[in-house]
Amino acid sequence: MNGRPVAAGLLALASAVLAGCGAPRAPLPLRPEPVAWADTLPIAEPESREPLEAGKILDDALAGEVSRVISLRRLVGEPHEALNVTRFDDVVPSAWYEARNTVRPMTPEELFRGPTTSAGPDTTGPLEIVSAKVQGISPGFNVRDRRGDRYVVKFDPKGFLHLSSAAGVISNRLLHAAGWHVPEDYVFVFSREKLVVAEGATVQGEDFEERPLTLDLALDVLALTDSLPDGRYLAVASKFVPGPPKGPFFFDGTREDDPNDYYAHQHRRDLRGLYVMSSWINHVDMRWMNTMDAYVAPGYLRHYLIDFAASLGSGTIRPHEPREGLEYNVDFWASMARVATLGFYEVGWENRAWAVIDPSVGWLEAEEFDPGRWKANWPNAAFSRVTARDGYWGAKIVGSFTDEQIRAAVRAGRLPTAFAADTLARVLMARRDRIVEHWYRKVTPLERIEVVASPTAACGDASPPASPGFLLGFEDLGRGAGLWGPDAVSYRWELEHDAAGVSWRGGGPGLDCGPGEGAPRGLAIVPPADGTGVREIRGRRGEPDPVTLRVAIELADGTRLRPMTIWLRWGPDGAGYTVAGWEH
């Protein structure tokens, strides 16, 4: 019921019986790690694919949702964690994702530019329309500028100038800074007189017959939008990604004709974590139709997210409505609940009064935004498998954006008024804070964990623990985000070495020392006063079996966050412990 055929279930049964169901997973430092850029090895050029929508929607909306809710794995609380994670609960750079702002904070100017390499389509010469989409919900055309660059050009709905163009470009900048691959999107202003039809351009009619494209036919698209006061037109221009497009990627399974595609997509951290990013920018249309695989040099598939018009306050052809973000387009269980209760089951959005912030912004709010309950418009196999660790990973990305960076991204949307830009930026900041607060409380959010080699120097007056005790340094992201202060938190720890029969426990408010800036903390890990276990630990220094240290944050109100596990090993030179890895 979880998407695999019966045969897979029977195979699982056989393998599990053979392997021994109760076998514990190897400690994380002993497990193999993902390899950076492993999916950029050259492959034979795949065929382009154009999956059909209806069957996939039904599969996601009905089978996927039914399976998810009645899943035994969900009921017993044994979710599959993401597979492509490193020993430090992170991902490696790949054809899917490449950390940017979390690795090196981008300047506001870099945020503003995003993935772009120019100022957009060159309007000093004619803009050749090479093809047009004159029907459908979001008509537009493809143009070629004087430089020969090709763009997909789409317009705002009538009465809502800037709505989808600004949303698309702002989300493009934020997703790029976060690390996902996106095309170069521009807010683009042009005169109608610049448009010409390229020689041999055709348009496909409803009968699928190709007909010569005329300028009048292409310009029909302009009747569906508003012009600027000076008569020019505003649109979003999305530059063709390098390399031939090979169709979308799905959020589950792997692509058979891509040997580089190794991890099942629903178990990729970078796709599960995208849920948090999508919830931040309210990208309710984050689904396979808005993705694209491109065969890029030197010959591998890079996986792009495209078309962000249905994000922030924009629903592409109108402002977003309160349901979006809270319920799927076809929400099987919500619908069943309403029918079964004769409509008495109601959710908050059903009778909610709402009004657009501004026609250029649409509708987006932060007050009732619940990051853990946000939903895209369609179920998504990766999003529905998000665990606390995945969510926290995504929240770290969202939390990495400063107010200044957000304002820079919003500036790229070229909203018409300071009110619109300021309001949108403030809503994004508030949603970011809600995300950070929600997900950082789901785990013990410690990062940059290390055994402080020279505790005296690092901690000032703090006394270093005597060996075999040690000082654990880390950055408490919750404290850094202002979720709790130094006096409202204590760190409970438990060190275990099963092979040696050692179990130490302790806790305290921590020390004001540790690595880096922000909110450094230090924690003295010391053996019990009676020295239990000291000899055993020392006697097994050569063993490969790592030592397990569990640390949990305990807040002043008694809340104990989910403990994280840190694995330690003796350094190769026998100098003491080193951190071998962690998971939240």
Added chain:
Amino acid sequence: MRALIRSARGRSVGALSLLLALAGPARAQEGPGERDEALATADSIRAALVRPPGEPPADWVDVAEVPLQVIGFPLRLAFVALPGWLATQITAPRPPGPLVRAYRAVDAWGVRPTIRTSIGPRSAAAVELQVHRWEPFYAHSALSRRGSQRHRAGVLLSGRRSTFTAEARWQRDAQVPFYGIGPDTERDRGLYRRDYWDVRARGGFRPSRTWSFDLGAGFEENRIGDPIWTDDTTLEERFGASGLYGARERTRYLRLDGGATLDLTGWKDFQDRGAWFRAQGGVYRGVGGTDSDFHFLTGIAQGYLPLNGRQQLALRGLASIVRADGGEGVPFFHLSKLGGPETALGYPSSRFNDNDMIALQAEWRYEVWRDIHNLVRSEFFLYFAEGAVGRRLDEVGSGDWRPSYGVGGRLAARERLLGVAFVGWSGEGVHLGLRGAWPL
């Protein structure tokens, strides 16, 4: 590439990454002759990679879920895979096949093949050819699965406020059920065939948005016979038919009828609102040896009451009176009828027959889903109706009322109904149905 690797967290990038950075892409940039070698090198590197598993290893939960998988497989096949495949085939953006091209060609010429859910009482689905090449003249010819036929030709003139239709028709209702007359008839029925032809003219006038009037006149000739394409009990076998006027004799009538409609409904926030009324009456005068005169009156009132943005109550009252004015009286097939979605969902069509009929219907609707573009919505509904037939309405007693229940779903594109699927039940059983029109 190396710069990218450096930009990643050093601890996450192993020596193999460097190998990938240097060996893979560099080779791929070489000439086409060396492409195969590059791909083979890449394959060998991929094979040498030691990584976490690409799929989660099986655990006890997978084992425990095997029964669920076994149960779920046929369900998934029936409710997801097959409908999904069908939906994909139907909605696939692809050039039309030869059948579609042929359909479009004949339609463009002026002949439109059509499938209809009904062309008359218990007709079942039918195919119809509609000739519209010489508009405003038209000709339609239909044949149903149960042998019913309908052939008609005429002219339809439409103006801004008025319409005029003149039509000649021959129709065969091949398997019409009859259960007897009165409120206490048995469930056993007899089937009959009704062949009739008529010519009629009808004019409509709409002086305002709310009011409309129509007036028509015509001639009809009816013949009753045994049903065709069935071995079911016939009318003759069930009732002997000797006491039913019109069952054995040919009847011919001149008729005149008219009606007035007051439409106070409106469309707001995705719901019908307001009320709708119609009164209709007519007289039938026997001619050509038919000694039978009668008249009829029908009144319908409908109201739509929004309960909130997603819930609505639809109410309908309907009364029909048929009275003999002389001669042999009213032929049995022109009596008032109770049953079917028009009056009582839980009963088959024409289940009860008598001079007079009254039906009260209530439907609670709940909007379960609406698409993001506000174009299509689906509604769940609960239906309840009470209805009665009798010789005269004032003689209908409390024991004559027949309750009927229903539940179903509707799919609508704004104000246009696309389809209704329902289950109706009564003391006499359950009826499933799929319709493209709905009285409420």
